[in-house]
Amino acid sequence: MSRRARRPQPPRPAPCPCGLPAAYDDCCGPLHRGLARAATPEQLMRSRYSAFVRRDEAYLLRSWHPDTRPARIDFDPALRWRGLDVLAATEGSAFHSTGTVEFRAHYTEGGRAGELHETSRFTRHDGDWVYLDGTLRG
Template structure:
């Protein structure tokens, strides 16, 4: 069994895989953030592009192949629930680049339009 990189402790197949395959929509901002982290860890640029709000999505590559994502720690959230249309999720993601550890800390903004959550960018 392969554990999901998002840190849920669940198998990938019963966690973020259903979102990556388009079988379900992440119901909350936190769920989308975890699925996006997993997409970075697994190299799923298609999912990242589909869940990045068009107003802020970069035009170039979304994945840096020199990074190997190793851990995700959610540190907070505001809004982003089942009945909300905006929210933020704070996290620290750890990675390796050429064997050297690093981390990315961000408070990400999310918006829901037409029933789908999208990543807007850092708050």
């Protein structure tokens, strides 16, 4: 009997935190690295969620409208984002200058589960979609 050497399997690409069935490097990664622009408010919102998961402050600030952008983002070390549900999206096509996305972002903080339910408003600024502000929901 001969023994076959097992070929090492290539590592699986990391899934994108935004919840779409794609690898991070093919989904939100290009937006984070400045190689692509969000085509819709939903795509921008998903990429911003992924940026919160990855603690990418530079991308979050770049994708925030200058009128409402904070000076910096303080990430809570005890908070871990666990999943995203997009509930609704309005407007935001190539023919719109505004759009909204309602979502639930699930997290754990100090071992306790929670969720952030928000309707976010997006607008175009210098041709790009940016986050303007949001309204928290019950």
